[in-house]
Structure formats: structure tokens, C-alpha cells
Amino acid sequence: MDQFPSSSFVVRTERSLLGKERLQFIILVGQTGSGKTTQIPQFVLEAVKTSDKRHRMMVACTQPCPVAAISAAQRVAEEMNVAVGEEVGYSICFEDNVSRSKTVLKYLTDGMLLREAMADPLWDRYRVIIVDEAHERTLATEVLLGYLRKVLRRRPDLKLVIMTASTVEVEAEFQDYFDGAAVMKVLSVHHPVDVLYTMAPECDYLEATIRTVVEIHKQKRPGDILAFLTSEEEMEEACHGISAEIGKLGDEFGPVEIVPLHSTLPPAAMSLQKIFEPAPPAGRKIVVSTNTGETSLSIDGIVYVIDPGFAEQKSYDPRVGVECLSVSPISMDRADMRASLAGRTAPGKCYRLYTERSYNQDRRARTEPEILRALELLSDLGALDGKGNLTRLGNIMSEFPLDPRMAKMLVVSPCFNCSKAILSICAMLSVRDCFRKADDEEARARFVDTDGDHLTLLKIYKAFEHNILRVDY
Numbered sequence: 001m002d003q004f005p006s007s008s009f010v011v012r013t014e015r016s017l018l019g020k021e022r023l024q025f026i027i028l029v030g031q032t033g034s035g036k037t038t039q040i041p042q043f044v045l046e047a048v049k050t051s052d053k054r055h056r057m058m059v060a061c062t063q064p065c066p067v068a069a070i071s072a073a074q075r076v077a078e079e080m081n082v083a084v085g086e087e088v089g090y091s092i093c094f095e096d097n098v099s100r101s102k103t104v105l106k107y108l109t110d111g112m113l114l115r116e117a118m119a120d121p122l123w124d125r126y127r128v129i130i131v132d133e134a135h136e137r138t139l140a141t142e143v144l145l146g147y148l149r150k151v152l153r154r155r156p157d158l159k160l161v162i163m164t165a166s167t168v169e170v171e172a173e174f175q176d177y178f179d180g181a182a183v184m185k186v187l188s189v190h191h192p193v194d195v196l197y198t199m200a201p202e203c204d205y206l207e208a209t210i211r212t213v214v215e216i217h218k219q220k221r222p223g224d225i226l227a228f229l230t231s232e233e234e235m236e237e238a239c240h241g242i243s244a245e246i247g248k249l250g251d252e253f254g255p256v257e258i259v260p261l262h263s264t265l266p267p268a269a270m271s272l273q274k275i276f277e278p279a280p281p282a283g284r285k286i287v288v289s290t291n292t293g294e295t296s297l298s299i300d301g302i303v304y305v306i307d308p309g310f311a312e313q314k315s316y317d318p319r320v321g322v323e324c325l326s327v328s329p330i331s332m333d334r335a336d337m338r339a340s341l342a343g344r345t346a347p348g349k350c351y352r353l354y355t356e357r358s359y360n361q362d363r364r365a366r367t368e369p370e371i372l373r374a375l376e377l378l379s380d381l382g383a384l385d386g387k388g389n390l391t392r393l394g395n396i397m398s399e400f401p402l403d404p405r406m407a408k409m410l411v412v413s414p415c416f417n418c419s420k421a422i423l424s425i426c427a428m429l430s431v432r433d434c435f436r437k438a439d440d441e442e443a444r445a446r447f448v449d450t451d452g453d454h455l456t457l458l459k460i461y462k463a464f465e466h467n468i469l470r471v472d473y
């Protein structure tokens, strides 16, 4: 990408980019919904196509979660009037929808691009790499950026675009890390958002969310609703609750379309498009989302945001050496990001289901980047030495596209003669819970092993093998 072709964006550059044809990397800042994910890769692709034909042609655009990669590929393929999997494709864990000969623009999760580096360490097939949603500071994005900085020195023809919907501090941090990289800004219109707090803390945020959705539907002017919850189970419960309560209202307040949004929504490609479809005539769309709806997918028409103030977040407990996923209060910057989504297409309202005091006093200003929590874990597992270098064990572990604890379990399992069992346990831990509905509780109880969840998973897998694959032990 020697220069961006003209676009419909109003772009303000901090330094003149167009005169500097040899810039190797830039940071592009734009509010969520301004078109970074769907438009910039197309401009870049256009520029790549018109540049020196001897160069490699492929453009990669990374996303923090599978559902965002699929959604972007679908949208861009539609805009370019091509089929997904041909000129525009996507690659996520366990699904590669690309054509070796045709794909020139590939949306993929940041983890998948890192995996590609194992076989192709300098990403030789790519001419431009676009790292999207960099402000989310996921572990994979941070590792990717660290590695990219090294690769750029060895591949002067490789260009990097870092895209973020960040705050000024985050922007400065990226600029600092990439030697004062130029910043481009996509200026977009943003409407005012009224932020409302509860007078007293809510003791049950799920119930409060359902109640608030129903009240908005009964009392407020047209506009879609986006409600944040912390897990898929909560979302399912909320969708049922909202549907039941709104059903009781009869036809008086108009129809609703309730759409769940989760990063691993199955089957992602099929249900995804519903999120972008307009609300039913004279009705309302209600999107119930985990934090995937914060920045990974921009949904038009949202006027009301309901923020209970919690998210499921990973934390590492060094005392027991276990990483746990717990529901904890979100930081102020994430609360502000959620609120801003109400003002994308019209003036909006954000209902925070917590007190103003809780916003000001109980929350961190920013979310701690995941990478800081991961370092401690790697040292405890013996993957890093005292100086922070990879040990021999760490090197072997890095070959596995797995959580480090699972990688270590697998690497050391031959010493304990249990590789096959550990392999099955790792596979079971890598997929979504195989029991999901409340009525599966009885079935789950049949497999419970008093020695812990891992052995329960192994029992389930063995039963599956025995009954479905007819393998005898």
C-alpha cells in the first residue's frame, strides 16, 4: 500500500502520508462503525492490485474473535460481489474458507495469523497485514504486534496497518511501540448519549436487564436495544425472559426481533446476518450480547444500550496456579465504549444498572492487558526462565495451538503414560461445553467423576467414542 486511494472517509492525518510513499506502518484510528473493518481492507486491496505486480498480492485482516472474521468476510464479499471463500475468505480455528489460488483478502483471527507464522515465519504470502481492533489488547493481538515489529525489519516490502477505536492513551502507546508511527484519523459523526444510573445497586443484574428492556419497549420512542450480559447461558436466559415478558404485552407495542450475539455463536455464518437485518416494521430489534458487541461488530440502529457493568474476564490466581474466568466489574473505558454505541446513528441513551458512585469509585480506569496476566502463568509452568527467555520446554509448548497449561499437560504426559487420555481431555476442554441446556443436567450427572471435571470430561468422551464411533477399549 503505497498510498490510500481516495475514499468517502474524512481522514485527518497527523503527518502527511501521501508524500511519504515509503511508510511501512501506520495507525488508523476511527470510532466503532466508521468502516475500518469493511472498507479499509478494500482500499488496501485496490492499492495492492495497482502496485508493482511482482510483489505478493495477499492482504490479511485480523479480528479478535471468529464471529467478527466471518461477519467481515461475508459483508466485504457481498460488497465486492464475489462469493465468500473465493477472492475474499476467512480463516478461523477449525474452519478455513479460502481458495489457495483465488483469495486475495483474508479475514482471520489474530491467533490464526500467529499460527501461520509457524510454517511461514515472515508471512511471505502477504503484502499487507491489517491488525484490527488493536485496542482490545487481547493476548494474541499483543503477541502478534510484538512479532510483527521484528518481521517488518526483515521484510521491508511488508506493510502494516494497525486499526483501533482507541482512546488517546492507547493511541500514544501504539505510536510509542512502533517508533512514532504516523496516525490517520477517520472522523465520524457521533450523536449525544444520555447516561442514566440506578439510584441503588441492583441485586440481580440479569433480572434488571430483562426488566429494563421491557420498560424501554413499552415507554420509549423507536430505536433498537443492545443489552450486555456476561455469558452465553445468561444470554439464553435473558432472551427467554424478554420474549416471555414482551409476549404478555400483546400487540400494543409492536413486534420485536430478539437476537443473541456471542463470539462463538453457532453456526456462526447462518445466524450472523440477523444481527444486521433491520428491525421488523413498526417494531424493535433487541440484541443481547456478550462483550463481542462492544467493538468487534458494529450494529446500526442501536439507540438504547443497557450496561449491567459486568463482563466475564480471565484472571490468573498465582496461589493455586489456575486461570479462572470470573464475572467482574468492567473498567471505566469499557463502560464508556458501551455507552458510545447508543449514539452511532442517532442521539441515544445508556442505562447503567449500577450507581454513579460505583462507576466513579469501584472501577479501574482501564482494563489490564491480558498479556501482563499471562507472563506469570508461563513462568509458573516453566516455559520462561528467570530472565523471561523461552526454555526448551517453552519452545516445545509454543508449537501447540493451545492454552499453555494444556500444551504443558500434553508435552509431559508421556512421562506419566497417559498421553491418549490427556489428548482427549485437551480436546474436550477446547470445545464449547457439550452440555448446554438445563435438561441436560440429568445426563451430565451420569458421568460425574468425584476426582474432578477433567475426568468427567474423559468419561463423556469415552462414552461418545464407544457409542458413536463404536471403539472398544
Ligand SMILES: Nc1ncnc2c1ncn2[C@@H]1O[C@H](COP(=O)(O)OP(=O)(O)OP(=O)(O)O)[C@@H](O)[C@H]1O
Pocket: 030, 031, 032, 033, 034, 035, 036, 037, 038, 039, 071, 072, 074, 075, 165, 276, 294, 295, 296, 297, 298, 299, 300
Ligand atoms: N456483515 C455485515 N452485514 C451488514 N452490515 C454490516 C456488516 N458488517 C458491518 N456492517 C456495517 O458496515 C458499517 C461499517 O462497519 P465496520 O465494521 O466496517 O466499522 P468499524 O469501524 O470497523 O467498526 P468496529 O470497530 O466496530 O469494527 C456499519 O454500519 C456496520 O453496521
